[in-house]
Amino acid sequence: xxxxxxxxxxxxxxxxxxxxxxxxxxxxxxxxxxxxxxxxxxxxxxxxxxxxxxxxxxxxxxxxxxxxxxxxxxxxxxxxxxxxxxxxxxxxxxxxxxxxxxxxxxxxxxxxxxxxxxxxxxxxxxxxxxxxxxxxxxxxxxxxxxxxxxxxxxxxxxxxxxxxxxxxxxxxxxxxxxxxxxxxxxxxxxxxxxxxxxxxxxxxxxxxxxxxxxxxxxxxxxxxxxxxxxxxxxxxxxxxxxxxxxxxxxxxxxxxxxxxxxxxxxxxxxxxxxxxxxxxxxxxxxxxxxxxxxxxxxxxxxxxxxxxxxxxxxxxxxxxxxxxxxxxxxxxxxxxxxxxxxxxxxxxxxxxxxxxxxxxxxxxxxxxxxxxxxxxxxxxxxxxxxxxxxxxxxxxxxxxxxxxxxxxxxxxxxxxxxxxxxxxxxxxxxxxxxxxxxxxxxxxxxxxxxxxxxxxxxxxxxxxxxxxxxxxxxxxxxxxxxxx
Numbered sequence: 001x002x003x004x005x006x007x008x009x010x011x012x013x014x015x016x017x018x019x020x021x022x023x024x025x026x027x028x029x030x031x032x033x034x035x036x037x038x039x040x041x042x043x044x045x046x047x048x049x050x051x052x053x054x055x056x057x058x059x060x061x062x063x064x065x066x067x068x069x070x071x072x073x074x075x076x077x078x079x080x081x082x083x084x085x086x087x088x089x090x091x092x093x094x095x096x097x098x099x100x101x102x103x104x105x106x107x108x109x110x111x112x113x114x115x116x117x118x119x120x121x122x123x124x125x126x127x128x129x130x131x132x133x134x135x136x137x138x139x140x141x142x143x144x145x146x147x148x149x150x151x152x153x154x155x156x157x158x159x160x161x162x163x164x165x166x167x168x169x170x171x172x173x174x175x176x177x178x179x180x181x182x183x184x185x186x187x188x189x190x191x192x193x194x195x196x197x198x199x200x201x202x203x204x205x206x207x208x209x210x211x212x213x214x215x216x217x218x219x220x221x222x223x224x225x226x227x228x229x230x231x232x233x234x235x236x237x238x239x240x241x242x243x244x245x246x247x248x249x250x251x252x253x254x255x256x257x258x259x260x261x262x263x264x265x266x267x268x269x270x271x272x273x274x275x276x277x278x279x280x281x282x283x284x285x286x287x288x289x290x291x292x293x294x295x296x297x298x299x300x301x302x303x304x305x306x307x308x309x310x311x312x313x314x315x316x317x318x319x320x321x322x323x324x325x326x327x328x329x330x331x332x333x334x335x336x337x338x339x340x341x342x343x344x345x346x347x348x349x350x351x352x353x354x355x356x357x358x359x360x361x362x363x364x365x366x367x368x369x370x371x372x373x374x375x376x377x378x379x380x381x382x383x384x385x386x387x388x389x390x391x392x393x394x395x396x397x398x399x400x401x402x403x404x405x406x407x408x409x410x411x412x413x414x415x416x417x418x419x420x421x422x423x424x425x426x427x428x429x430x431x432x433x434x435x436x437x438x439x440x441x442x443x444x445x446x447x448x449x450x451x452x453x454x455x456x457x458x459x460x461x462x463x464x465x466x467x468x469x470x471x472x473x474x475x476x477x478x479x480x481x482x483x484x
Contacts, residue, residue, distance in 0.1 A: 039234040044167035047110075048176055050222040051163055052183035054118050055156050057215040059187020061125055061149045062090050064212055065142075066282050067195040067299055070289070070427060074202035076139035080286065084407060086146045087282045091404035093150040094157070098397035101154035103250055105389040109230030110162060117155035118223040122216040124148030129213055132206035157184065157396050161376050161388040166231040166240055170473060171321055173237075178317035178373040182310050185369055187215075188281060189306035196299035238476045239384070239469050253386040257394065262465050263382045269459040270375035271398030273334060276341070276452045277368050278399075279406035281305075287441045290417055292351045292424035301361040308362045309369025316370040324470060326381065330374045331460045337368035338449075338456045345449040349442050351424060384468035406448070413447055414439035 065072045069083045076082075105113050127145030131138045160180035164173040191212070198208050231240075257263050280287075285298045312333070320329055344360035347353040376392045383391030417425060417438045427438040 038169065038236050038238070038240075039232070040169050040172075040236045041167070041232045043228075044163075044176075044232070044236075046222075046226055047163060047167055048179055050219065050226060051114065051156070051159055051180045052186075053215060053222060054114070054121060054152075054219040055160075055180060055183025056187040056190065057125075057212075057219050058121050058149060058153055058156050059184035060191040060212050060215060061121065061128070061146070061187075062087060062153070062184070063188045063281060064191040064195050064208060065146075067192050067285070067302070068199040068205070068208070068295060069285055070295065071199050071202040072205055075205040076142065078139050081411065082139070084282065084411065086143065087278075088404055088407050089143065089147050090150040090153055091278075091400040091407070093147060094154045094400040095397055095404065097151060097154045098158075098393060098400070099254075101158055102389050102393040105155065105158055105162060105393075106250055106387055110159065110166070111227050111230050113155045113159065114223050114227055117152040117159075118216075118219045120152040121149050121156075122213075122220045124150070124152070125209070125213050125216040129206075129209045132209065154393070154396070157181070158389050158393040160373070161380050161392040164377075165237075165380065165388050167236060169236045170239070174321045174373065174377050175314075175317045177377055178313045178370075181373040181376065182313050182369070185306050185309060185313075189303055189310070192281075192299045192302035192306065196295050238473050250390075253390045254394070257383040257386050257391050260382060262463065263379065263391070265459075265463055266375060266378060266382060266465065267395050267398045269455055269463065270371070270379075270395055271400075271402045272451070272455040273337075273368065273371055273375075274396075274399030275402035275406050276448065276455075277372075278403045279410060279448065280341070280364075282407050283410060283441075283444070286411070286427070286439075287348055287445060288357075289427040290421060290425050290438050290440055291349065292426055293354070293357075294426050297354060301358060304358060304362040305365030306369070307365070309365035312366040312370045313373060317373060320374060320377070324467070326374055326378045326467070327463065327465050330371055330378065331463070333367045333374075334371050334456050334459060337364055337371065338452045340364035340367060341452050342449045345445045349445060378465060378467075381467040381469045382465050384472070406451075410444045410448060411439075413443040414441050415443060416440065 065083055065086045069080055072083050072086075073080050101113070104116070124145040124147070127148060128142050129145075131141035131145065134141060160177045163180055164176035168176040194211065195208055198204060198211060281302060284302055285295060288298045288301070289295070316329060316333065320326060323329075340360050340363035344357060344364060347356045347360065375395065379391040379395045380388045417440045421440065422438065425438040
């Protein structure tokens with residue numbers, strides 16, 4: 001039930017109940033409608049651009065060493081498992097810092113959170129650059145720098161829905177979330193495309209770190225000198241206006257969404273999808289190189305995955321903004337992404353299948369990547385009136401927990417590589433120091449595709465969401481039409 005207050009009297013607080021007229025099975029929202037209406041500011045595009053650049057930089061830092069994992073292992077004289085930890089630390093710190101990041105976003109707002117995130121991100125990359133000057137503690141310094149950048153990630157991945165809600169009108173929210181969220185994917189794309197080209201020998205790892213420092217510095221400058229406030233003077237939509245009056249306690253919001261069964265199912269299924277995507281990106285070279293595929297080919301597979309995914313994100317984002325068919329579009333894309341993954345799983349275990357593997361990678365990216373911004377908007381819709389940082393933040397934490405589990409556990413399923421395949425493997429590098437042991441990833445790939453299939457079937461059959469935010473806005477629009 002939604003009540004609209006269009007008088008000049010003090011509005012009731014968002015979520016405040018009227019005991020005499022409330023249906024106990026419905027969640028009441030009492031919203032004040034301002035006579036002067038809503039307004040969108042051009043400056044919203046700079047705010048969105050700043051967050052996108054920060055996410056792009058963070059994505060590059062996150063995945064860069066994984067794209068040249070064999071050379072990185074040689075340069076720092078560590079194992080491939082140690083290089084995998086450079087990615088896993090992002091998941092672990094997002095899990096640990098997830099709730100504190102949500103709290104800071106809620107209490108201190110967008111400006112403070114974005115400044116903190118961009119400075120942590122840039123400082124972390126600076127430490128990585130400095131690691132080249134200390135051969136004894138080089139890998140330790142890289143891990144410290146990676147950890148600092150990882151501390152920025154929970155802020156950056158929780159912000160897109162908050163920026164979309166507070167700065168953009170309802171017809172642009174999904175598109176804004178898509179642009180900000182795909183910043184990390186663009187960073188992964190750039191790292192996957194640039195790093196294998198920059199690094200053809202382990203001695204070129206310092207050059208990689210110096211190049212990745214550039215976008216981190218740009219993000220800091222944009223945030224420090226360009227972000228003026230947490231939100232615009234006039235809200236862009238009725239839900240943003242209602243949220244400005246929301247004084248819901250932090251823990252109450254968490255309890256409210258965690259008691260919503262549909263939300264919990266979305267958190268688990270969307271988190272699994274995020275984990276499947278990131279696990280495949282992290283382990284892609286290690287999956288392909290035992291079959292004789294090169295780092296360059298693996299990099300191009302990742303690039304095609306991201307490019308097609310970004311294109312799919314914008315197409316599907318605009319479609320969802322126009323139709324509001326969140327669940328239907330998400331299930332369709334999720335299902336086709338798993339079909340593509342199964343095709344990839346079959347052919348990546350065979351040599352000389354470059355064309356089919358590249359096509360499957362492209363289709364997997366096209367359908368899997370758009371799911372991410374859609375489910376974030378769905379989380380906000382289902383969890384409304386809980387603050388978007390909470391509803392989207394918990395979903396992202398779930399994704400990081402499951403990602404860490406997959407990236408750590410899947411390599412344990414690998415088997416010794418047969419003598420026949422050992423003659424064709426490309427995992428070891430020229431002049432490598434014995435830290436890399438090629439392994440057969442057949443069981444790893446089959447388990448990943450089976451897990452993805454089970455998750456998507458459960459999601460399609462059991463997820464039937466209700467969009468509380470849309471219901472409120474439709475009631476407000478209906479009320480306005482009746483007044484006019």
